[in-house]
Amino acid sequence: MAQFDLNDDGVVVIVGSGAGGGTLGNELAQRGIKVVMLEAGPRNEIQDFVNDEWESFTQLAWTDMRVASGSWRVAQDFPNLPAWIVKSVGGSTVHWAGASLRFDEHEFKIASAYGGVKGANLLDWPITKADLDPWYDKAETKMGVTRTNNIPGLPGNNNFKVMEAGARKLGYKEVSTGRMAINSEPRDGRGFCQQIGFCFQGCKSGAKWSTLYTEIPQGEATGNLDVRPNSHVARIEHDRTGKVTGVTYFDETGALQRQKARVVCVAGNSLESPRLLLNSASSLFPNGLANSSGQVGRNYMRHMTGSVYATFEKPVHMYRGTTMAGIIRDEARHDPARGFNGGYEMETISIGLPFMAAFLNPGAWGRSFTSALETYPRMAGMWLIGEDMPQESNRITLDPTAKDKHGLPVANVHYDDHPNDIAMRNHAYRQGAAIYEAVGATVTYPTTPYPSTHNMGTNRMSANPRDGVVNKFGRTHDIKNLFISDGSQFTSGAACNPTLTIVALAIRQADHIASAMQKRDI
């Protein structure tokens, strides 16, 4: 394993080790480039994961202070937990569900496809699906996505079978156990899914792709990747010409260190990445780094989301087996006749009893709530994930008062649902309930969104530097050796889980950075 000097100004510093940072780090290391990866969280490995929701939450989740505001219900129910994401090596690829879908063509050009949407800040990506398809191919191969590369689909569990039967009764056609980055057969030195059912708590079998035990050790084996856990980046520094020169970070002892760099890539997710750019404000960049457009932190997206749980007369045991291996795609199309732009997918989900108590209807108490919980083994569940409208006022700012343990201003996460989001969610609640009622549900529960697991936008790609923060390779418009490498690059959120697209963009970006370094462009 490599250990590079703090004064080595030839390294690429990557902030974050998740889908974006972890992938980029390995891809650069494989190309012979020296990488220092700074991860704010500790290094928990597979043997450390626990099949216990609250204990695992304490082990893996980002619980440092954040502040939520806006009219979304999360701000009221979980004012200091706007997002449920991971602070541990591997980032949110440790707790992600594995669903790996490509954007549809129209989802790269929503301004053109949807036209003017009042109150929304729509923009076409500077790339098309055709541009990204070859990189999607590489990402699917790397991650071992089922139903690609001749990899069979996962078997359906009880929860899937209920959703599938209801969906067929309603006439839905695109119903399957999905495209999952979870091995259905041994592959890439990892075993196949044991149907454990704790996908969100870290996969104990290693069947689910995570940068923690794929990209990161592969990168380390090259001798070019130096991973430093418990390293919280405070600022990105620059010289008088505006070129970035390195970062300062708090190490595991709390001491401030300075790592020099030739290139800095920020992949701390859509909350922490803009926070870092804003916290790096200087006399040359008084509004934060890479923020001449004023768009840093804006256009925060988190998907429409919601869940439908349903109770049946007989047992389901939804929690047995792969959590999200089940999808209905028929509603993912763009069809304004339904009363909204964009589309949504329905995906199986289950949470254990402790989380069901906390999230079925946060704040609820009394008999109607407890009688719902008492049906737990007879419940089925689905998650609703649809495209939400980017809005300028949905944004990450530095909270004026709250500070973290290092004294750094924390992220304030402001979100209001757009009328389009609400219309879509109501449609999805109705369809979800109808699916379960078609196979005998006695009660259905339209469940409010959880703290955000899909965090997108906030440093979006744009063709014109006026409209966004980064160009089509994730390079900031303002600073040529500063890159954004996570989902904050997204110009739109699409109706699907973001990880595959983050990985595809990271592989593509690695190619771009390596060639720019070779040409001495950076």
Added chain:
Amino acid sequence: MRTVDPRNRYSRRFLLKGMAAGLPAAAIASSAELSVSDAWAEDGPLAPPTMKTLVKVARDIYPHDFLGDVYYVNAIKPWNGKAASDPAIKTMLEDGVRRLDGDAQKGHGVPYVDVGWEEQRVKLLEGVEKTDFFKKLRSDLVVSLYNQHELWKKFGYEGPSADKGGYINRGFNDIDWLPKT
């Protein structure tokens, strides 16, 4: 399957520290079988009648008739420790109970625990629903009650599965009542 490390790596103190960021602190209850009277026989700053009322309130907030008092006692007991280390918490709990008892005396002529019907006690709780007392008690309870591993099986939740090899050979797809599609 890789080998599972069954050790519990986190102390309760660590858990409480980690969850301080906006989520209810989990009171991880011990599995010791306590009777209701034992619960407030122990030393602590909260008087036995206060503890007894809090246990009743806990059951009225999350009523499960198949759960014995021990689970509600386990969920409430940690408040005694919190009250010991923080006088503001002690005051909040005592004031909350005093208010409930006052409302109960006014409406029914008896203290809260002696109000006969759950429905009547729920009305009294609705009267304090917006107070810190109620909000803190409820948000703690939703973890401290439902995170007791001993009660999971009563709800039909099977808990950890990796140590049993997952469900691949234990019924992940055993549903047998669905209509044929």
